[in-house]
Amino acid sequence: MSLQEPVADRRFAVDRKRLIDRLREVLPASALLGEEEERRPYDCDGLTAYRQLPLVVVLPENETQAQAILKICHELKAPVVARGAATGLSGGATPHPDGVLLSLAKLKNIVHVDPVSRTAVVQPGVRNLAVSEAAAAYGLYYAPDPSSQIACTIGGNVAENAGGVHCLKYGLTVHNVMRVRGLTIEGEVVEFGNAALDAAGYDLLALLNGSEGLLAVITEVTVKLTPKPQLAQVVIASFDDVRRAGDAVASIIAAGIIPAGLEMMDKKAIHAVEPYVNAGYDMAAEAILLCESDGTPEEVAEEIGRMKSVLEMSGAAGIRVSRDEAERLKFWAGRKAAFPAVGRMTPDYLCMDGTIPRKRLAEMLDAVAGLSEKYGLRCANVFHAGDGNLHPLIMYDANQPGELDRAVAFGAEILELSVRFGGTITGEHGVGIEKITLMAEQFSEAEIGAFHRLKAAFDEYGLLNPGKGVPTLARCREYTQARAGVASTPR
Amino acid sequence: MTMDSLIENWIQRIAEAARTGRALAIRGGGSKDFYGGPARGEPFEVAAYSGIVAYEPTELVVTVRAGTPLVDLAAVLAAKGQCLAFEAPHFGPSATVGGMLAAGLSGPRRPAVGAVRDFVLGVKILNGIGEVLSFGGQVMKNVAGYDVARLMAGSLGTLGVVLEVSLKVLPLPVAEKSLSFVLDETTALARLNQWAGQPWPISASAWNDGVLTLRLSGAAAAVAAAQRTLGGELLSDAEGGAFWQSLREQEHEFFNGGEALWRLSLPSTAPAQTLGRTLIEWGGAQRWLRSGDPTSIRAASASVGGHATLFRGDDALKASVGVFQPLGEPLARIHRRLKQAFDPHGVFNPGRMYPDF
Known part of the structure; x- marks a missing residue:
């Protein structure tokens, strides 16, 4: 990834003045930001290391305006980057230098909450947590809960197929979305999925989830709401050995338990979080596991008992069970604040997102510790242990020459290892621009070619979020040749 | 024939069919022959590609070749206290894992746990130009590339031959x-x-x-x-x-009874x-x-x-009203183009889903 030019796809020759003139015809003045200082706040998403000004920022107030924008962009062959709250961590919403940044922030109405069908119809700019808040009066909630849920929006959740700390039991975004209404790049209204549990034809709804804004622009989403369990309780187990904590995760699953949440944090993460949140974590532990049970009171009592006995047999040094809802939330608050807590310890950090088979967890943590020494950079680990999804947080200082490059190389090694362990370069944060080159580590040229053809079935000219998600074949070859060169160099 | 030589043989047959403009009707156990539009083209039997590739109960994942009988898979999972939670219908003892995925049908537990597509983690397929492609993987969370693995569920073999599938499994209640x-x-x-x-x-x-x-x-x-x-x-x-x-x-x-x-x-x-x-x-x-x-x-x-x-x-009724709810634009166009993207010569299962592809 070149730092000078974060978005590499520069095929487009867009006449900025003509584009803006045309957009002015269909938008109120307040919906178009052209001056540099107006565009500046939109120059990056959560991957702040990479910044880029778009040609123009547009903020439609409704679907009709969004439609008019897309028709113009399609006609003028101008790239379009859709953006929600820009909390994404992979640069999926990094602007295109020759394109339009399409913010959907003004589409923020909860259209309808229906307690009988247990669904909510919301616009893409509605925040994840706002859906659960609106449903709470009916004893319902929206299950996927990414750590950024206070700020991140449903449109972005669908684009990234966002996860969270409860997805082992309740699924990812793709499992909790019934219908996506959107616009094709041609500006036609299109509906993927419907009000039922499946739709006729190909499962395009599954394709839309996690498509990173490359297939369509989302204007409305129907989400499934889940009845709130009567009770939830969480067990915190501390371990004096990371490996033992990793093995405990496998033992819980082997016992036939599917916890509502199963999270792990290492010592560095605990030490970042505890002074910041006072969650009550064991500062002496090498690792802690948070293991949640939910259901009827009888069910929870039974399951917590089984969890405790598995954790004890796995050699946990200490076990605590949340005594009430306030304590449960306090225990989770530490985990959910892990990223900002690490952010306090360092000027900058990169968050990795590899997923590996659970049994390789201890091995991976050993490898990350080794890489931390190799690159001379600190790294804290938080881990969706139940799903095998690892978030090493690599700490660096962008003002120190070479540190960002070292952090990027450190991260790339972790992701290459994830693929070698039988996993993936990204579990829930997306490829964006951050991991685009590493796609060649996970996919063959033929597979990348298939992705390009799939994209073209939706977007013939490649105008939706170009330079993201899927690398060009030329870039894949470069990467593969460079890797082959490295491999053949004698050590 | 070994599993690898089976695939080699299929790649040649696909290339041959593409060259001569013939269609192939993919068939596993034949238990769902009744479902979808009538099969057109020469039978392309895939049940021989069978066997469990990897199963680790503590990972909650099984990777299985598409020709594996569903009853065999269910028995292997049950021995470890696990199951395919969506309770896919078999419609006969010969039903295979590939047919289950292609038909995309789920059973009584569907509203509680999700459909077949919700449990698909990865696939290996042969596309219409004879390429072996893998999408998704063996882990629960994976957003690298488009989710082609789930797209295969319910695609009725029109996008390619499924060779292998990785599925999330759950403990038996x-x-x-x-x-x-x-x-x-x-x-x-x-x-x-x-x-x-x-x-x-x-x-x-x-x-x-x-x-x-x-x-x-x-x-x-x-x-x-x-x-x-x-x-x-x-x-x-x-x-x-x-x-x-x-x-x-x-x-x-x-x-x-025989009514529709x-x-x-x-x-x-x-x-x-x-x-x-x-x-x-x-x-x-x-x-x-x-x-x-x-x-x-x-x-x-x-x-x-x-x-x-x-x-x-019956075929007459299917021909007159279509098996599946007709699609409007732009969905119909996206379907035709997706079919083109995976099977540009229209080799696989033409007409099984919609008459025009």
């Missing part, structure tokens, strides 16, 4: 009880939607001919608590097991339908109809936000 209630259709629908909004461990439901049957699954304590509150008449374990099996496999008497069988996929809250004899499943979201006027069935389904499939019917 600890306890299970079935209850029955005497209720009319409208009251049953109202109850089902009311209960679904509360955290009861309801894992299946069916209403037919004035009787609503429920299944509760989960921890023993949760099942017992739900049974006390919901009431109803308790079925014996044998009766309950046989009932849900007969629904899943369409051996229940409702499915007897329609599957309506509707919002669970859609009102009682007056279009024909009805059996309701999935808390109201799946409704089976015997006979009825095709045009009215399709229009009524669409008007409430759902769709209707001519699940079983």
Whole structure:
């Protein structure tokens, strides 16, 4: 990834003045930001290391305006980057230098909450947590809960197929979305999925989830709401050995338990979080596991008992069970604040997102510790242990020459290892621009070619979020040749 | 023939078919020959590509070749106390994993746990130009590249030959009880939607001919608590097991006889339908109809936000009304182009889903 030019796809020759003139015809003045200082706040998403000004920022107030924008962009062959709250961590919403940044922030109405069908119809700019808040009066909630849920929006959740700390039991975004209404790049209204549990034809709804804004622009989403369990309780187990904590995760699953949440944090993460949140974590532990049970009171009592006995047999040094809802939330608050807590310890950090088979967890943590020494950079680990999804947080200082490059190389090694362990370069944060080159580590040229053809079935000219998600074949070859060169160099 | 030489052989046959403009009709165990548009092209038998590639109970993942019989897979999982939670119908002892994925059908537990597509983690396929491609993987969370693995579920073999699939598996429920209630259709629908909004461990439901049957699954304590509150008449374990099996496999008497069988996929809250004899499943979201006027069935389904499939019917009826709800633009265009993207020469299963591709 070149730092000078974060978005590499520069095929487009867009006449900025003509584009803006045309957009002015269909938008109120307040919906178009052209001056540099107006565009500046939109120059990056959560991957702040990479910044880029778009040609123009547009903020439609409704679907009709969004439609008019897309028709113009399609006609003028101008790239379009859709953006929600820009909390994404992979640069999926990094602007295109020759394109339009399409913010959907003004589409923020909860259209309808229906307690009988247990669904909510919301616009893409509605925040994840706002859906659960609106449903709470009916004893319902929206299950996927990414750590950024206070700020991140449903449109972005669908684009990234966002996860969270409860997805082992309740699924990812793709499992909790019934219908996506959107616009094709041609500006036609299109509906993927419907009000039922499946739709006729190909499962395009599954394709839309996690498509990173490359297939369509989302204007409305129907989400499934889940009845709130009567009770939830969480067990915190501390371990004096990371490996033992990793093995405990496998033992819980082997016992036939599917916890509502199963999270792990290492010592560095605990030490970042505890002074910041006072969650009550064991500062002496090498690792802690948070293991949640939910259901009827009888069910929870039974399951917590089984969890405790598995954790004890796995050699946990200490076990605590949340005594009430306030304590449960306090225990989770530490985990959910892990990223900002690490952010306090360092000027900058990169968050990795590899997923590996659970049994390789201890091995991976050993490898990350080794890489931390190799690159001379600190790294804290938080881990969706139940799903095998690892978030090493690599700490660096962008003002120190070479540190960002070292952090990027450190991260790339972790992701290459994830693929070698039988996993993936990204579990829930997306490829964006951050991991685009590493796609060649996970996919063959033929597979990348298939992705390009799939994209073209939706977007013939490649105008939706170009330079993201899927690398060009030329870039894949470069990467593969460079890797082959490295491999053949004698050590 | 070894598994590798099987694939080599298939790649040649696909190339040959593409060159000569012939079609191939992919077939596993043949248990779902009745489903979808009539097969066109030379039979392309794939059941020989079978066997479990990897199964690790603690990872909750099984990777299996597509020709593996579903009964064999179920037995291997059950030996470790696990299952495919979506209870896919077999429709015969020869049913294969590949056919299950291609048909994309799920059974009684679907509203509680999700459909086939929700459990697909990865696939290996042969596309229409003979490339072996892998998408997804063996882990629970994976957003690298488009989710082609889930796209394969229900694509009826029109995008490629599925070689291998990785599926999420779950523990078998600890306890299970079935209850029955005497209720009319409208009251049953109202109850089902009311209960679904509360955290009861309801894992299946069916209403037919004035009787609503429920299944509760989960921890023993949760099942017992739900049974006390919901009431109803308790079925014996044998009766309950046989009932849900007969629904899943369409051996229940409702499915007897030669009349057309329609599957309506509707919002669970859609009102009682007056279009024909009805059996309701999935808390109201799946409704089976015997006979009825095709045009009215399709229009009524669409008007409430759902769709209707001519699940079983003779070829003449299929040809005149189509098996699946027709697609409007731009969805139809996206479908044609996706078909092109995976199978540019139109080799696989033409007409099995829609007549034009």
